[in-house]
Amino acid sequence: MSSPKSATVEPVNPDLAPIEQQAAGFEAVREARRSETAEDYVELIDDLIKAMGEARVVDVAARMGVSHATVNRILARLSKEGLVNTQPYRSIFLTEAGADLAQQSRERHRIVVEFLCALGIDEATAERDAEGIEHYVSTETIEAFQTWTGKLAK
Amino acid sequence: MSSPKSATVEPVNPDLAPIEQQAAGFEAVREARRSETAEDYVELIDDLIKAMGEARVVDVAARMGVSHATVNRILARLSKEGLVNTQPYRSIFLTEAGADLAQQSRERHRIVVEFLCALGIDEATAERDAEGIEHYVSTETIEAFQTWTGKLAK
DNA sequence: TGTACAATGTAGCCTAGGCTACACATTGTG
DNA sequence: CACAATGTGTAGCCTAGGCTACATTGTACA
Ligand SMILES: [Mn+2]
Ligand SMILES: [Mn+2]
Ligand SMILES: [Mn+2]
Ligand SMILES: [Mn+2]
Numbered sequence: 001m002s003s004p005k006s007a008t009v010e011p012v013n014p015d016l017a018p019i020e021q022q023a024a025g026f027e028a029v030r031e032a033r034r035s036e037t038a039e040d041y042v043e044l045i046d047d048l049i050k051a052m053g054e055a056r057v058v059d060v061a062a063r064m065g066v067s068h069a070t071v072n073r074i075l076a077r078l079s080k081e082g083l084v085n086t087q088p089y090r091s092i093f094l095t096e097a098g099a100d101l102a103q104q105s106r107e108r109h110r111i112v113v114e115f116l117c118a119l120g121i122d123e124a125t126a127e128r129d130a131e132g133i134e135h136y137v138s139t140e141t142i143e144a145f146q147t148w149t150g151k152l153a154k
Numbered sequence: 155m156s157s158p159k160s161a162t163v164e165p166v167n168p169d170l171a172p173i174e175q176q177a178a179g180f181e182a183v184r185e186a187r188r189s190e191t192a193e194d195y196v197e198l199i200d201d202l203i204k205a206m207g208e209a210r211v212v213d214v215a216a217r218m219g220v221s222h223a224t225v226n227r228i229l230a231r232l233s234k235e236g237l238v239n240t241q242p243y244r245s246i247f248l249t250e251a252g253a254d255l256a257q258q259s260r261e262r263h264r265i266v267v268e269f270l271c272a273l274g275i276d277e278a279t280a281e282r283d284a285e286g287i288e289h290y291v292s293t294e295t296i297e298a299f300q301t302w303t304g305k306l307a308k
Numbered sequence: 309t310g311t312a313c314a315a316t317g318t319a320g321c322c323t324a325g326g327c328t329a330c331a332c333a334t335t336g337t338g
Numbered sequence: 339c340a341c342a343a344t345g346t347g348t349a350g351c352c353t354a355g356g357c358t359a360c361a362t363t364g365t366a367c368a
Contacts, residue, residue: 016201019217021278021345022219023219025281026220026285028282028285032286033286034354037354038354040180047170048170051170052170052255056233056315056316058315059312060346061179063176064180064359065174065177065179067356069316069318072333073320073354088317089315089362089364115297119295119302120353121294121295121298122294123294124175125295127179127294127296129290129295129297130289131179131182131290133184133287133291134188135286135289136283136285136287137283137287138283140276141270141273141275141283144270144273145273158325163353184356191325210346211345211347212345215365221328222345222347223327223328223329223347224325224326224327226346227348228324228325231323231325242346243334243345309367310367310368311365311366313364313365314364314365314366315362315363315365316363317360317362317363318360318362319360319361320357320359320363321358321359322356323354323357324351324353325349325354326344326351326352326354326366327350327351327353328349330348330349331349332345332347332348333344333347334343334345334346335341335344336344337339338339338340338342
């Protein structure tokens with residue numbers, strides 16, 4: 001702005017994280033965001049199959065709160081990625097990889113919800129927050145959540 | 155799939171959340187995702203101004219781990235939304251709204267990091283996880299985090 | 309058995325946020 | 339003062355994930 005611009009090299013400053021470390025952090029978040037949709041879809045599809053015997057586009061759309069056109073588009077991607085199998089006008093199936101991902105996702109989801117509840121959050125709020133948080137917790141943090149859920153319950 | 159498709163009406167099933175509630179939950183997550191970029195950018199811009207006297211496109215790009223073209227594109231949006239002021243070839247300024255959002259974001263970020271650390275997570279991991287989690291915690295949960303950080307410290 | 313209606317598929321549009329390549333401005337230095 | 343290096347702007351491309359509108363298929367029931 002006003003004063004002459006300093007060389008690019010490095011801060012003259014205090015208290016900022018190392019550049020590469022901060023960039024890696026944001027990159028990790030973007031990476032997690034990339035898997036978010038896939039995780040939520042396979043988890044929901046698995047839930048529907050378990051509860052209703054089959055997963056239909058129209059039900060996935062209603063529960064995700066999006067149009068069926070959006071669901072179709074996302075299913076095409078998941079299919080390309082080997083997570084679901086679809087045939088025209090048939091209901092949706094999970095591949096083995098898809099079923100595995102669904103199980104892991106459900107497990108992580110459960111751990112986050114139970115932890116938040118153990119903290120005293122009401123269940124509806126815990127459920128809502130978990131739906132976002134679940135995709136951004138590292139393995140270490142998930143394990144800490146599990147541990148603390150036990151301790152806090154006492 | 156195999157058996158005749160049942161009427162749309164409603165499950166014949168157990169243990170699934172109410173449709174509208176689940177859809178509202180996913181919608182809330184999508185809503186949070188919309189503000190994520192804005193929050194991270196104004197927070198970073200504010201940090202840079204505080205630490206280095208000014209926020210330059212090239213430094214934002216390096217710390218976000220993206221190209222400067224991406225930063226310019228996002229700044230155009232933030233400007234349209236009244237969070238930043240930019241003039242060609244000048245460094246970036248926050249509007250009052252932008253500065254307010256930055257402060258709130260930094261505060262939430264701090265609370266999440268401190269909570270995770272109190273749980274025993276190492277600081278680098280806490281910092282990484284917080285960068286994602288911070289955008290998906292409700293007010294209730296943030297307050298619970300604050301409360302528990304005190305208690306766990308003891 | 310026809311046919312209306314529900315479900316599915318698809319085309320075309322939009323925004324956000326990535327990228328590279330290239331053009332232009334600013335600035336520090338020889 | 340010129341000019342190379344650095345920083346900034348922008349065009350054009352891409353993918354993801356939203357939408358509506360319309361076409362097609364499958365199913366239920368009159
Ligand atoms: Mn989720
Ligand atoms: Mn989930
Ligand atoms: Mn963040
Ligand atoms: Mn942050």
